[in-house]
Structures are given as structure tokens and as C-alpha cells.
Amino acid sequence: MSTTSQTTDELLGRGLGESDFAPDGQPAAGGEIRARGYWEQVWRRFKRDRVAIASMVFLVLLVIVVYPGAWVAEKIVGHGPNQIFPDALDDGFLPVGPWSHVENYETGKTDLLVLGADGSLGRDEFLRLLYGGRVSLQVALISTLLVMLIGVTMGAVAGYYRGWADTIVARLTEITMAFPALLFVIALASTAGSRLNGITFGGLLGEGVVTLVLVFTIFGWYYPARIIRAKVFSLREKEFIEAALMTGASDARIIRSHLLPHLVAPIIVYSTLIVAAYILSEAALSFLGVGIQLPTASWGNLLSDAPNFYTTVPLLMLWPGLAVVLTTLAFNLLGDGLRDAFDPRSRL
Amino acid sequence: MLRYLIRRLLWALVLFIAVTFVTYVIFFLVPANPARLAAGQSATPERVEEVKHFLGLDRPFYVQYGKFLKRLVLEGSLGQSFVTRRSVNEEILRAAPITASLVFGAMVLVLSIAIPLGIFSALRPRSLLDRAAMIYVLIGISLPSFWIGLVLSYVVGFKLGLTPIAGYCEVFSVPEAAICGGLWDWAYHMILPCLTLAIVVAGTYVRFVRAEVMDTLSMDYVRTARAKGAPEPTVIRSHVLRNAMLPVVTMVGMDIGLLLGGAIFIETVFGLNGLGGTAIESIGRFDLPVLQGVVIFGAIAIIAFSLVVDLLYAWIDPRIRLT
Numbered sequence: 001m002s003t004t005s006q007t008t009d010e011l012l013g014r015g016l017g018e019s020d021f022a023p024d025g026q027p028a029a030g031g032e033i034r035a036r037g038y039w040e041q042v043w044r045r046f047k048r049d050r051v052a053i054a055s056m057v058f059l060v061l062l063v064i065v066v067y068p069g070a071w072v073a074e075k076i077v078g079h080g081p082n083q084i085f086p087d088a089l090d091d092g093f094l095p096v097g098p099w100s101h102v103e104n105y106e107t108g109k110t111d112l113l114v115l116g117a118d119g120s121l122g123r124d125e126f127l128r129l130l131y132g133g134r135v136s137l138q139v140a141l142i143s144t145l146l147v148m149l150i151g152v153t154m155g156a157v158a159g160y161y162r163g164w165a166d167t168i169v170a171r172l173t174e175i176t177m178a179f180p181a182l183l184f185v186i187a188l189a190s191t192a193g194s195r196l197n198g199i200t201f202g203g204l205l206g207e208g209v210v211t212l213v214l215v216f217t218i219f220g221w222y223y224p225a226r227i228i229r230a231k232v233f234s235l236r237e238k239e240f241i242e243a244a245l246m247t248g249a250s251d252a253r254i255i256r257s258h259l260l261p262h263l264v265a266p267i268i269v270y271s272t273l274i275v276a277a278y279i280l281s282e283a284a285l286s287f288l289g290v291g292i293q294l295p296t297a298s299w300g301n302l303l304s305d306a307p308n309f310y311t312t313v314p315l316l317m318l319w320p321g322l323a324v325v326l327t328t329l330a331f332n333l334l335g336d337g338l339r340d341a342f343d344p345r346s347r348l
Numbered sequence: 349m350l351r352y353l354i355r356r357l358l359w360a361l362v363l364f365i366a367v368t369f370v371t372y373v374i375f376f377l378v379p380a381n382p383a384r385l386a387a388g389q390s391a392t393p394e395r396v397e398e399v400k401h402f403l404g405l406d407r408p409f410y411v412q413y414g415k416f417l418k419r420l421v422l423e424g425s426l427g428q429s430f431v432t433r434r435s436v437n438e439e440i441l442r443a444a445p446i447t448a449s450l451v452f453g454a455m456v457l458v459l460s461i462a463i464p465l466g467i468f469s470a471l472r473p474r475s476l477l478d479r480a481a482m483i484y485v486l487i488g489i490s491l492p493s494f495w496i497g498l499v500l501s502y503v504v505g506f507k508l509g510l511t512p513i514a515g516y517c518e519v520f521s522v523p524e525a526a527i528c529g530g531l532w533d534w535a536y537h538m539i540l541p542c543l544t545l546a547i548v549v550a551g552t553y554v555r556f557v558r559a560e561v562m563d564t565l566s567m568d569y570v571r572t573a574r575a576k577g578a579p580e581p582t583v584i585r586s587h588v589l590r591n592a593m594l595p596v597v598t599m600v601g602m603d604i605g606l607l608l609g610g611a612i613f614i615e616t617v618f619g620l621n622g623l624g625g626t627a628i629e630s631i632g633r634f635d636l637p638v639l640q641g642v643v644i645f646g647a648i649a650i651i652a653f654s655l656v657v658d659l660l661y662a663w664i665d666p667r668i669r670l671t
Contacts, residue, residue: 175366177602177650177654178363178650178651178654179643179647179650180608180643180646180649180650182609183612183646187631187640280490283492283495284492287494287616288612288613307498317502321492321499325490328489328492329486332486332490
């Protein structure tokens with residue numbers, strides 16, 4: 001395949017394009033020869049990966065749709081995600097299907113429910129899907145940020161200082177792993193959750209987001225910590241660290257300027273992949289009724305209502321399910337694409 | 349080997365104490381008032397005080413934890429349910445076989461899917477099979493397990509009517525009132541839940557097996573084996589697979605422990621009242637001892653399985669126990 005030779009070039013950091021070659025080994029007459037930077041090479045490789053680009057576009061669109069989009073949709077249809085429509089049930093007391101017009105008793109107008117009603121209370125499934133997306137993304141993104149922050153710090157310290165620091169981190173990891181995380185998360189969310197659910201930072205976050213973020217962080221930090229530790233452990237043996245030590249650089253400086261740049265790639269790739277995992281976890285916990293509490297919408301609690309109607313209105317299972325699946329798929333594909341872009345050898 | 353054994357056992361003991369301690373703190377200090385919960389909604393303040401004394405909640409915290417640990421270790425008792433007053437051990441003994449059927453059944457399926465698929469896609473990277481396997485992995489890690497369960501039970505159970513939608517049947521000691529029982533009914537009810545769990549878990553395993561086999565293929569000893577003229581099947585069987593399967597053993601052991609507490613979603617979808625179902629039920633009625641019992645049982649399962657795996661590993665691979 002023709003990509004193989006290109007990849008080898010990039011591996012060696014030559015960064016020469018076709019136009020850079022001149023006959024007889026002479027430097028190209030026209031422009032100046034410039035080596036491509038690291039980020040430029042990563043971007044060039046990433047650009048070629050159509051699946052990863054598509055995933056990124058999808059995710060950007062998703063953020064637009066759930067943030068300004070949810071607000072705009074609310075203004076257009078004329079009601080909120082938590083408003084109850086008593087008329088949105090049909091004769092058999094089942095929620096109405098997509099594209100139904102239902103009377104809004106608060107304004108006296110007839111409102112459109114784009115995807116129909118969400119269950120026996122007759123709320124707008126479409127708006128709840130959009131607002132639920134906000135909550136699901138908030139939980140996943142903030143958890144990822146905190147997990148990476150703690151995990152990378154712990155991993156870097158353990159890998160760099162070794163000795164007792166390494167032992168402590170290793171032991172903490174083993175203790176965390178000994179907890180049946182899921183059961184514990186459920187128990188914690190249900191005992192401590194009632195006190196934490198109210199914290200929304202002035203409406204910035206959805207209700208219940210803080211609880212989930214906390215429990216995900218407590219049981220999630222050790223995985224990135226282990227990855228980063230292994231990486232730092234091997235980097236520390238490299239000559240450039242020795243050189244830096246010889247010139248009298250402080251530990252903080254070595255970690256900041258010599259180690260961190262090498263850790264950027266695994267940090268970005270791993271973050272993308274765990275966002276997907278946390279979207280699934282939020283959905284799963286809310287499905288069990290211990291995650292985001294009603295009336296706040298999230299993709300998980302939209303799904304938790306669906307089984308009640310699953311023989312009669314199976315579409316209710318489909319919408320939030322699709323939202324979750326497409327989003328996690330996009331994050332996973334983006335993560336894979338980024339990994340290949342950062343390290344073409346991993347594509348083997 | 350003996351020193352390694354002792355070290356592992358001691359560490360397992362430390363883990364046990366750490367986990368029970370944290371669990372105890374979470375369950376008896378964090379909730380507003382366990383005595384109030386135990387006494388019920390309509391209890392008078394005097395009655396709540398009585399219950400508090402009865403449960404030992406008026407004692408200092410460390411005394412409470414000491415008594416709890418003593419009872420757990422010496423009598424093997426996890427206490428009594430606030431709601432039914434039955435012993436928590438009974439609850440767990442009833443629930444554990446259900447979860448165990450699910451987890452072990454799924455694990456057998458996972459390994460029989462993932463090991464051949466992982467090996468073949470590692471031996472022929474970028475082949476059609478490999479690409480298909482990678483797509484499967486992607487789908488496996490992107491789909492919520494409970495959603496697959498719902499969809500499968502809708503399509504296979506409800507639309508096609510091939511399997512029951514939900515429920516569990518006892519194999520042994522079938523209760524009088526039960527509508528089903530015996531090995532056949534048990535398998536008939538477990539097939540869909542096990543399959544669901546297997547579909548979800550197998551994705552990770554295919555990727556793991558593939559990565560391990562590819563990693564081993566690039567080892568020097570594999571090159572040596574080929575150089576000295578060993579036939580390819582022998583190289584794969586005795587040099588590659590033997591080494592590549594070792595980490596898989598660890599992963600299986602760890603995951604069985606984890607899943608015993610973590611198969612909640614599948615249990616909920618299929619109406620199996622296993623450990624997870626019991627935990628969810630006890631949350632609904634604030635039955636803290638039962639909830640705590642399930643968590644501690646789950647922790648013990650994880651610690652025990654990882655201990656077994658470590659020892660097994662040390663026995664198979666001498667490099668571990670010598671360092």
C-alpha cells in the first residue's frame with residue numbers, strides 16, 4: 001500500500017512532501033526546507049482518517065445541538081422539558097407517538113411533540129433527549145477531567161520518584177480495585193447522594209451530576225494512574241532525563257518540561273476513550289434509578305422508563321438508546337483515530 | 349513459594365480490613381439516622397432511642413466497627429435485615445447462585461467466542477476476519493449492556509418467543525410454589541441473560557487476546573523457534589499461545605470477582621433476583637445491613653478470586669514468585 005512509505009517517512013520525522021524533492025539531490029530551488037513539527041505531523045495523519053474526522057464533526061454538532069440547540073428548540077415548541085401534557089396519552093393511556101400535536105394547558109396553544117411523549121406523564125421526549133444529553137455529557141466530561149487530573153498526577157509521581165511513593169500508589173490502587181465498584185457506587189449514590197444531589201453550582205450543572213462525578217472519580221483514577229506510571233517509569237531511564245538532571249534541573253522542571261510532553265498523547269487518547277465509558281456508566285446507573293433523579297432528564301433515566309412500554313411503544317427504547325450508542329461510538333472512534341495519529345506504529 | 353504465599357495472604361487480609369472498614373463508615377455514618385430507618389417511619393422518638401441502643405448505635409464508632417468485624421470473622425455473620433429481620437447470610441446464600449449462574453455461564457461463552465476470534469485476528473492482521481472482529485469490539489464497548497439486554501429480550505423473547513423474557517428457575521431444592529424447576533428450565537431461562545452479558549464482555553476480551561498474541565509473536569523466543577526450524581503450528585501452539593494466554597487467566601479471574609457484584613444491569617433487565625437485584629431492592633427500602641452485606645460479599649469475592657489467580661499464576665510462571 002502506498003501509505004506504508006508515507007508512514008515510514010513520518011515515523012522518521014523527515015516530513016518531506018513530494019514537492020520538496022529536487023533533481024540531483026540539490027535542495028529545492030523554490031521555498032526553504034522546513035521540518036514539520038510534531039503537532040503538524042499528528043494533524044496530517046489525523047486529517048487522513050475519515051472515520052475519526054466524521055466522529056469529531058458528529059461530537060461538535062452534538063454539543064451545538066444540546067447546548068444552544070436545546071434552548072432554541074424549547075423556544076420554538078413553546079414548552080420546557082419537564083412540562084407535563086395530560087393530553088399526550090392516547091386512549092389506551094400510552095404515550096403518543098412522534099410528530100403529535102397536543103394542547104398546552106399553560107398557554108392554551110397546540111404544541112408539537114417532535115418525538116412524542118416520554119411516558120405516562122406525557123413530557124416532550126425530544127426536548128428531554130436534548131436536555132438529557134447536556135446532563136450525560138456533563139457527567140462524562142467532568143468525571144474524565146477529574147479522573148485524568150488525579151490519575152496523571154499519581155501516576156507521574158509514582159513513576160518518577162519510585163520507592164515509597166510508588167508503593168503507596170500501588171497499594172491505593174489495589175485497595176480501590178478490591179471494592180466491588182459498581183455495587184459500591186450504587187450504595188454510595190443512594191446513601192450520600194441525597195446530600196450531594198442539590199449541588200449544581202448555581203444551575204450550571206444538572207441536579208445529581210456532582211454525586212455521579214464524585215463516585216466515578218473515586219473508582220476511576222487508578223486506571224490512568226497505572227498507564228502513566230508505566231510510561232514515566234520507562235521514560236525516566238532515557239538519556240534526556242539524565243542530561244536534564246546533570247544540568248541541575250529541578251524535579252518539578254523535569255516533570256513539567258521533559259516528561260509531560262511525552263504524556264500528552266496517552267492522556268488525550270485515554271481521555272477520549274473514558275468519556276465513552278462514563279456516558280455508558282451514567283446511562284446504566286440512571287437506568288437503575290440511582291443516577292440522575294427525575295424530573296431532571298438524562299439519557300439513562302429516559303431509558304429507565306422505556307421498559308414499561310417496551311411491548312407497546314418500543315420507540316421509547318430506541319431514541320435514548322441511539323443517542324447513547326452514537327455518542328459512545330463517536331468517542332471510541334475518535335479515540336482510536338487519535339491513537340493512530342499520535343503513534344502510527346499502534347495501527348499494526 | 350511459601351514466602352510469596354504468606355505475603356499474598358497477609359495482603360489479602362489487609363485488603364479485607366480496609367474494604368470492610370470503608371464500607372462500614374459509608375453505611376453507618378453517612379446516612380442521616382440508621383436507627384430511624386430501622387425503627388420505621390411512624391416510630392416515636394423514645395422508640396427510635398430504644399432501637400438505637402438495641403443496634404448498638406449509641407456506642408462509639410470504633411466499638412461498633414470492632415463488634416461488627418468480630419461477628420463477621422468469628423461467626424461469619426453479616427447481621428440481620430432491618431426490614432425482614434432475616435439473617436443477611438440467608439439472603440446472600442439465596443441470591444449468590446443466581447448471579448453465579450449468570451457470571452459463569454457468560455464467562456464460558458465469552459472465552460469460547462473471544463479466544464479463537466482473538467487468536468485468528470492476531471495471526472492474520474488486517475484480514476477480513478480481523479476487521480470484522482475489530483468492528484465487533486467497537487460495538488461491544490460502545491453499547492450499554494442493559495440496552496442490548498432490553499433489545500434482545502424484545503426481539504428474541506417477545507417477538508420471536510424463543511426464550512422467556514425474564515425470570516429464574518432453581519436447579520436444586522425447587523420450592524413448592526415454583527412454576528418451573530430443574531436443569532432444563534434453569535438453562536432455558538439463563539441462556540438469554542448469559543448471552544447478553546457475554547456479548548458485552550467478549551468485546552474487551554477479543555481485543556485483549558489479540559493484543560497479547562500479537563505482542564508474543566514479536567518476541568525474540570518466537571523468532572528463535574522459527575529460526576531453528578520448528579513448524580509453524582508448533583510455534584503458535586507451544587511458544588505463542590502458552591505465553592499469550594497467561595495474562596488472559598489473570599483477567600478472567602479478576603473479572604469473575606468483579607462481575608459477581610457487577611452484573612446488576614443484566615439482572616435487572618431479566619428480572620433475576622441475584623446479588624445486584626437484592627442490592628437494588630434493599631436500597632428501595634433503606635435496608636442497610638443487606639446492602640452492606642452484598643457489598644462486603646462482593647469485595648470478598650474479588651479479593652478471593654484475585655488471590656487465587658495470583659497463586660495460580662505464580663505456580664504456572666516461576667518468574668513471579670522468584671522476584
